[in-house]
Amino acid sequence: xxxxxxxxxxxxxxxxxxxxxxxxxxxxxxxxxxxxxxxxxxxxxxxxxxxxxxxxxxxxxxxxxxxxxxxxxxxxxxxxxxxxxxxxxxxxxxxxxxxxxxxxxxxxxxxxxxxxxxxxxxxxxxxxxxxxxxxxxxxxxxxxxxxxxxxxxxxxxxxxxxxxxxxxxxxxxxxxxxxxxxxxxxxxxxxxxxxxxxxxxxxxxxxxxxxxxxxxxxxxxxxxxxxxxxxxxxxxxxxxxxxxxxxxxxxxxxxxxxxxxxxxxxxxxxxxxxxxxxxxxxxxxxxx
Amino acid sequence: xxxxxxxxxxxxxxxxxxxxxxxxxxxxxxxxxxxxxxxxxxxxxxxxxxxxxxxxxxxxxxxxxxxxxxxxxxxxxxxxxxxxxxxxxxxxxxxxxxxxxxxxxxxxxxxxxxxxxxxxxxxxxxxxxxxxxxxxxxxxxxxxxxxxxxxxxxxxxxxxxxxxxxxxxxxxxxxxxxxxxxxxxxxxxxxxxxxxx
Numbered sequence: 001x002x003x004x005x006x007x008x009x010x011x012x013x014x015x016x017x018x019x020x021x022x023x024x025x026x027x028x029x030x031x032x033x034x035x036x037x038x039x040x041x042x043x044x045x046x047x048x049x050x051x052x053x054x055x056x057x058x059x060x061x062x063x064x065x066x067x068x069x070x071x072x073x074x075x076x077x078x079x080x081x082x083x084x085x086x087x088x089x090x091x092x093x094x095x096x097x098x099x100x101x102x103x104x105x106x107x108x109x110x111x112x113x114x115x116x117x118x119x120x121x122x123x124x125x126x127x128x129x130x131x132x133x134x135x136x137x138x139x140x141x142x143x144x145x146x147x148x149x150x151x152x153x154x155x156x157x158x159x160x161x162x163x164x165x166x167x168x169x170x171x172x173x174x175x176x177x178x179x180x181x182x183x184x185x186x187x188x189x190x191x192x193x194x195x196x197x198x199x200x201x202x203x204x205x206x207x208x209x210x211x212x213x214x215x216x217x218x219x220x221x222x223x224x225x226x227x228x229x230x231x232x233x234x235x236x237x238x239x240x241x242x243x244x245x246x247x248x249x250x251x252x253x254x255x256x257x258x259x260x261x262x263x264x265x266x267x268x269x270x271x272x273x274x275x276x277x278x279x280x281x282x283x284x285x286x287x288x
Numbered sequence: 289x290x291x292x293x294x295x296x297x298x299x300x301x302x303x304x305x306x307x308x309x310x311x312x313x314x315x316x317x318x319x320x321x322x323x324x325x326x327x328x329x330x331x332x333x334x335x336x337x338x339x340x341x342x343x344x345x346x347x348x349x350x351x352x353x354x355x356x357x358x359x360x361x362x363x364x365x366x367x368x369x370x371x372x373x374x375x376x377x378x379x380x381x382x383x384x385x386x387x388x389x390x391x392x393x394x395x396x397x398x399x400x401x402x403x404x405x406x407x408x409x410x411x412x413x414x415x416x417x418x419x420x421x422x423x424x425x426x427x428x429x430x431x432x433x434x435x436x437x438x439x440x441x442x443x444x445x446x447x448x449x450x451x452x453x454x455x456x457x458x459x460x461x462x463x464x465x466x467x468x469x470x471x472x473x474x475x476x477x478x479x480x481x482x483x484x485x
Contacts, residue, residue: 009320014329027327034328047336055347058355070359072352083352100357104349108341141333146325150333210322 008217011125012143012210014039015136038125043141046115054079054111083107090266094273098166102272105158109151110265116141117209117257121250142260143209145202152202155268156194163275174278197271201264208260212253219246440483444476451475 015038022033034040057076062068072080083103091099091106120140128137141147163171175190176183219242227235452472 007320009322012322013320014324019328022327024327027330030324030326033326034332037328040329040332043332043336047340050340051343054344058348058352067362070355070362072355079348080352080355083349084356087356100353103353104345105341107349107352108337108344111344112337112340144325144329145323146329147333150330151337154334154337 008214008221011217012140012213014139014144015125017041017135038128038136039139039141039144039147041137042119042124042139043116043147046112046119046141049119050111050115079111082110086110086265086269090269091273094269094277096273096277098162098273098276102158102162102269106265106269109268110261113142113151113205113264114258114261116147117261118254120209120213121253121257140209140213142205143213145206148206148209149202151205151264152198155201155271156198158268159194159197159271159275162272163278166276167278171275171278197267201267201271205260205264208256212249212256216246216249216253219249443483444479447479448472448476451479 014034016034017037018035019032020035021031022028023031024033053075057074057079058072060073060076062071062073064071071077086106087099087103091103095102117140120138120143122138124138125136126138128135167174176186178186223235223239223242226238230238452468452475455471455475
């Protein structure tokens with residue numbers, strides 16, 4: 001805890017490794033641009049892991065002569081099971097005929113987010129500074145609002161771009177569902193809805209990743225505080241309780257890592273579906 | 289319609305612009321700022337996620353999606369084929385059942401016809417036999433009658449002669465021709481009466 005002290009926030013804050021002076025207004029609030037940080041390194045690790053492991057895994061097929069080519073084995077089978085679930089249970093109900101058009105993005109989003117979430121659970125941040133001479137590697141990239149906001153903005157882009165491309169005039173018309181004199185209000189509300197969806201998407205993932213890590217950090221820091229206040233014996237007793245509850249919270253964190261990745265992907269799919277299927281909703285409504 | 293479209297587009301742009309600063313303003317703050325970060329994070333995220341999207345899309349999701357689609361087609365085709373085969377089998381079964389029923393009906397008809405023919409034949413044979421028997425009986429009766437008549441006639445003649453001879457011997461006298469003849473006639477009629485009694 002040498003470099004970070006007892007501040008529980010230090011576990012979730014980015015630790016820049018390389019920065020450069022820059023003044024781009026809102027895009028560089030600290031007056032500098034991060035060229036590399038611990039979270040970015042973890043994101044790169046996640047990306048490289050995904051690009052190395054998954055293509056290799058999905059290549060293995062069962063050696064059954066007739067149907068073997070359809071059956072993946074080992075890890076590829078697990079990946080395919082997740083993919084199938086997303087395609088059949090998440091994407092198809094929301095996207096309908098556009099399922100296979102967006103499914104690759106949906107799968108990528110889930111695996112990208114879940115890998116970053118899980119890598120963030122590794123307690124590298126407390127180990128690496130000692131080994132690498134103060135260099136802090138580790139942390140959760142999805143515990144950075146700038147990262148989650150980028151992903152959420154990609155969702156927003158997909159919503160609007162594909163809404164316009166596939167829905168065209170119908171997509172724009174759905175911004176003003178009521179009579180003409182209500183159009184300004186309706187458009188305002190629809191745009192607010194669009195933005196709040198994006199903001200909620202970014203904040204939800206960010207807040208969930210941050211909260212768990214802060215909770216863990218607070219729990220661990222209680223050991224030192226108790227040691228200082230109650231002496232070594234008291235500190236050890238508290239340590240036993242804290243370690244046990246940290247294990248429990250870490251278990252919960254593993255679950256949350258999957259859950260939040262799923263929710264992010266699920267909502268992304270849902271939002272894209274709401275944009276691209278505007279046309280069909282109207283048709284359905286007029287048919288009734 | 290273009291006017292409404294224009295209003296919608298302009299409003300969309302204005303509202304987005306108006307709200308943008310409040311969204312981004314959350315990023316500012318001091319040293320322990322939870323929202324710390326800058327354009328660098330955005331660019332790295334875009335680059336890495338873009339790479340992941342490209343590489344996985346080409347080398348992982350492509351094959352998986354293709355596999356899923358092929359499997360769906362395969363299963364769909366297999367189910368369709370199974371349904372077709374079952375329908376064909378059912379049709380064949382119905383056809384064979386029809387043939388079997390026809391054959392059974394035909395067999396029954398043949399047996400029935402045979403029985404009917406046999407009955408007709410039996411009746412005919414019985415009829416013929418009865419007719420034949422009746423004829424034979426009739427003929428026999430007639431022959432018996434003729435024989436009886438002949439025997440009777442012969443008996444009368446012989447009896448008459450015998451009686452005459454006996455009477456001649458008993459009376460020992462020559463009767464007149466007229467008496468003679470009368471006696472014979474009387475004897476014959478007596479015997480006839482006896483015969484009929």
